[in-house]
Amino acid sequence: MKKIFYSYLLTIFFFNLSYADQKGIDIAKETVKRNTGWVGSEVVFQMILKNASGGVAERKIRSMALENDKPNEGDKSLSIFDTPADVEGTIFLSHTKIKKPDDQWLFLPALKRVKRISSSNKSGPFMGSEYAYEDLLSFEIDRFTHTFLREEKCPGSFKDVDCFVVEQTPTYENSGYTRRIVWTHKNDYIAVYIDYYDRKNSLLKSLTFDNYKLYKNKFWRAHELNMVNHQTKKSTLIVYEAYNFDAAIDKSLFNANKLKRIR
Amino acid sequence: MQFFLFIFFLSLNVFAENDFSFKTELGVDYRIFPEKSTRHPNDQKSQFSGYLKPELELFPSDSKFEYKFSGLLRNDSSDDARDYFEIKELFVQYVDDKFDLTIGSIQNFWGVTESAHIVDIINQKDFREDLDGEKKLGQPSVRYRRYFDMDLFSFYIMPYFRERPSSTFNKRFSSALPVNSSSLFPGSASKNHIDFSTRFQKNLGNNDIGLIFFRGNSRDPIVTIENFNIVNTYKIINLIGLDYQYTSEDLLIKLETTNTNGFGKSYNSTVFGFEKLLPSIFNRIEVNTLLEFQFDDRNISEAPATSLDDDIFFGFRFNLNDINDTQFLIGSNIDTNDTSSFSILEGSRRFLDSYKLSLTYRGFNNYNNDQPFYFLKNDDHINLNISKFF
Numbered sequence: 001m002k003k004i005f006y007s008y009l010l011t012i013f014f015f016n017l018s019y020a021d022q023k024g025i026d027i028a029k030e031t032v033k034r035n036t037g038w039v040g041s042e043v044v045f046q047m048i049l050k051n052a053s054g055g056v057a058e059r060k061i062r063s064m065a066l067e068n069d070k071p072n073e074g075d076k077s078l079s080i081f082d083t084p085a086d087v088e089g090t091i092f093l094s095h096t097k098i099k100k101p102d103d104q105w106l107f108l109p110a111l112k113r114v115k116r117i118s119s120s121n122k123s124g125p126f127m128g129s130e131y132a133y134e135d136l137l138s139f140e141i142d143r144f145t146h147t148f149l150r151e152e153k154c155p156g157s158f159k160d161v162d163c164f165v166v167e168q169t170p171t172y173e174n175s176g177y178t179r180r181i182v183w184t185h186k187n188d189y190i191a192v193y194i195d196y197y198d199r200k201n202s203l204l205k206s207l208t209f210d211n212y213k214l215y216k217n218k219f220w221r222a223h224e225l226n227m228v229n230h231q232t233k234k235s236t237l238i239v240y241e242a243y244n245f246d247a248a249i250d251k252s253l254f255n256a257n258k259l260k261r262i263r
Numbered sequence: 264m265q266f267f268l269f270i271f272f273l274s275l276n277v278f279a280e281n282d283f284s285f286k287t288e289l290g291v292d293y294r295i296f297p298e299k300s301t302r303h304p305n306d307q308k309s310q311f312s313g314y315l316k317p318e319l320e321l322f323p324s325d326s327k328f329e330y331k332f333s334g335l336l337r338n339d340s341s342d343d344a345r346d347y348f349e350i351k352e353l354f355v356q357y358v359d360d361k362f363d364l365t366i367g368s369i370q371n372f373w374g375v376t377e378s379a380h381i382v383d384i385i386n387q388k389d390f391r392e393d394l395d396g397e398k399k400l401g402q403p404s405v406r407y408r409r410y411f412d413m414d415l416f417s418f419y420i421m422p423y424f425r426e427r428p429s430s431t432f433n434k435r436f437s438s439a440l441p442v443n444s445s446s447l448f449p450g451s452a453s454k455n456h457i458d459f460s461t462r463f464q465k466n467l468g469n470n471d472i473g474l475i476f477f478r479g480n481s482r483d484p485i486v487t488i489e490n491f492n493i494v495n496t497y498k499i500i501n502l503i504g505l506d507y508q509y510t511s512e513d514l515l516i517k518l519e520t521t522n523t524n525g526f527g528k529s530y531n532s533t534v535f536g537f538e539k540l541l542p543s544i545f546n547r548i549e550v551n552t553l554l555e556f557q558f559d560d561r562n563i564s565e566a567p568a569t570s571l572d573d574d575i576f577f578g579f580r581f582n583l584n585d586i587n588d589t590q591f592l593i594g595s596n597i598d599t600n601d602t603s604s605f606s607i608l609e610g611s612r613r614f615l616d617s618y619k620l621s622l623t624y625r626g627f628n629n630y631n632n633d634q635p636f637y638f639l640k641n642d643d644h645i646n647l648n649i650s651k652f653f
Contacts, residue, residue: 049586057586057616085617085652087588088286101512111397112372116471118540120513124549128586174512176546198546252360257415257464261358263284263322 024146024166031189032141038219040066040249044241049129052233059083059127065138066254074098075138076254080262081127091259094119098140107259114259123176129236130205130227132176135196144168154183155193156208162186163193177204188212190220198231205229215245282323288316290650296435298641303433310435312339329356333370337392342434345391351401362409368401371419373462373473375508375517376534378555378576378596382475382504382519385460387425387482394436394625394639400425413466421458424480426495438486438493439638446495452480456499469511475504475521483567485526500525513540517555527565533558536576549582553594568635573599578607587612603629621648 047059060082068075074096081090089109096102102119122134137143147167154163163183170177178201183193191209198204209222225238252258294310314337322329333352339345354367371385386399402425408417432441448454458479465472477500484495501524509516515538522531536555543549557571578594589612597604605628611621623646630640 051586055586084588084613085286086613086619086650088652103510112370116508116510116515118510118513118515118538120540121543121549123546124543125547125584128584128588250360252410255410255413256466257410257413261363263320 020148021146023148024168025141027148027164027166027184027189028139028141028144028146028168031184031191032139034189035139035219036067038067038216038245040064040245040247040251042244042247042249046239047127047129048237048239050235050237057084057128059129061127064249064253066249066251068096072098074102074140077138078254078262091262093254093256093259094137095254096138096140098142102137105256105259107262112260114256116256120174122172122174130229130232130234131236131238134170134172134175134177135207135227143172144170149181151186154185157210158185158192188220190222203230213242215243219245283319283321285317285319287318287653288314288650289653290314290316290648293647294435295645295647296642297645298643300435301638301641302437302439307341307435310339310341312337312345314338327358329358330354331356335392342391342431344429344431344434347391349389349400351399353401360410362407365404365406365408367403369404369406370399370401371404371406373475373506374519375471375506375515376519376536376555377517377538377553377578378536378574378594379519379534379557379571381521381532381534382473382506384475384477384482384502384504384521385419385421387427389428390436391428391430394642400428415462415464417462417464419458419460421460421479422455424454424456424458424497426454426497427482427484435642435644436639440488440491440493443489443492443494446484446497448480448497450499452497452499454480456480469509471508471510473504473506475502475506477502477504481523481525481567485565485567498525514538523561523566526567527562530559530561530566532561532569532571534571547584549584551580551582553578553580563635570598570634570636571596575599587614601629601631601634603627603631603634617652619648619650619652621650622646623648 042064044060044062047061049057062080062082064078066076076096077094079092081087091107093105094102104117104119106115106117108115123132125131126133126136145168149165149167151162151164153159154161164186166182166184167179168182169179176198178197178199180197181195182191184190185192190212193209194207195203196205206228208226211223212220213223214220221240221243223240226235228235253262291313296308314335316333316335318333320329320331331352331354335349335351337345337347350368352368352370354365354369356363356365372383374380374383386402388396389398389400390396392398402421403423405420406417408415426446429442430437456479460475460477462473462475479499480497481500484497487494487496502521504519504521507518517538518535520531520533522529534555534557536553539552541550541552553576555576557574557576559569559572561569574596576594576596578592581591583589590610592607592609595604595606606626608624611619613619626643627640630637
């Protein structure tokens, strides 16, 4: 009798667990599905870096992205730094992979040198900001395990709607996080808020998405992303100008050999 | 007046996004030499110079042609050879999706290693600028580049040769004797010899391979002494080169190797090494270790001198990843035959948004009189650089 009771308990436990996992994956799949088919985009953004004592520094970056056209590859992206002046013209090119390490290149205009670089530094900061490289990678389902936690009112400026709360654990190596908790808008399947937990599993950073706009009647893009580091009290605000989805993005630009030609 | 300047620069900004860009770097270098020079007992203990680097690019959006000019104007407190204006780039380029064609003076970089750049053979080294040989003269060229998916083929015709400049005799970094202003070009070598070079670059996943062929005037001269003067001799060489990099998540394996024919018996030069990314410190500071080995089997009685014959370079590169992009490189190059070495420390950081501060230290240790570059042995120096970017 006891045995049956335990197996009953275990069944409930595993059923709940797999239900939570399945629902987590379903939410991730729906998020990805709704953001499929944008082909290519172009955007200019400003990064505003603030330190604990109120000091501010700004960066201006032009960014282009190309949606993956093969199932086992991620997106390609290109970032061109316009300021600060001493790094003007520096270009970062990334070919995101899902199971393999990403391919990354850096073009250094002063040396006329295209350098292929190591990609393991995912937890390192991007341009001295509070964003790590891994925070800026395109969202790929297989890079995480997904566990549905609960439904609740969304945080921040989305208070009136409900959010799915899902815990995502990185499956790739060299992540700076043990996990992240993502609040996803229940109707539109867009991320609204993310908490990042460091390797010691204490709350490190929070990212707030704001000022979402709809493009081509299908693709939501946040135009203000604010990353706050709770441990250092530093923060970085990214402000996007309007996205351009109509631009016929030249696929051949995402070629390391052609970085020297980009304006 | 200031108002008009303001409007002018504002209008430049408006155009910059579409049709042209203009930028300038204005800087000063202050060099300190702690030791007495080997050349002249009263030689300078410090050296001060200022420079201006303008760069103009025109790329009309309705045209496939683009134009570029970049130059360097330097003025030095004590060495007249360092008062000059150099056109680094002045070219017109036709840009097509699959290829581009460039005519004019160009700057070109090839290679993967850090401690030496032996396959980087298009441009002449400018030792007036710095001892590291990484500053180059513009090279008049016709360049064709053909782009394939991840691969690149390029071809160069170079109708005019530029001799290697050097510091004034008796000044810091100069050679032990005065350099005769007329160089020798034996055989078919000549300043007007038409040099050719070609390179094919192939990507195979994590492996990148470059194959190089060059025929023309050697960029490195062989040095002979006549009447207490140094005479530079340039010869026609055939050079075959290979560069290779293997890239994994945190390790780069690098190789450059060349075979040079033209100075007596043909010789091989090789640089081989690793760059390993270490786990970051405080999740922020990036540390790379560099280890490179240099081999060379040339006979320096008939070929240009090199100090990198049986050497090991070991170093660390730190990137603090802070708002000011603070970076350091510390390293040492040791000759395993005679234990001579030089050490380098380079650091830089941005300040006030558009200024940059750089500090370089180079020290020469155990340099004996029988070495080709012994005259540098007391030229240990600290270079302090401040530059403003417009």
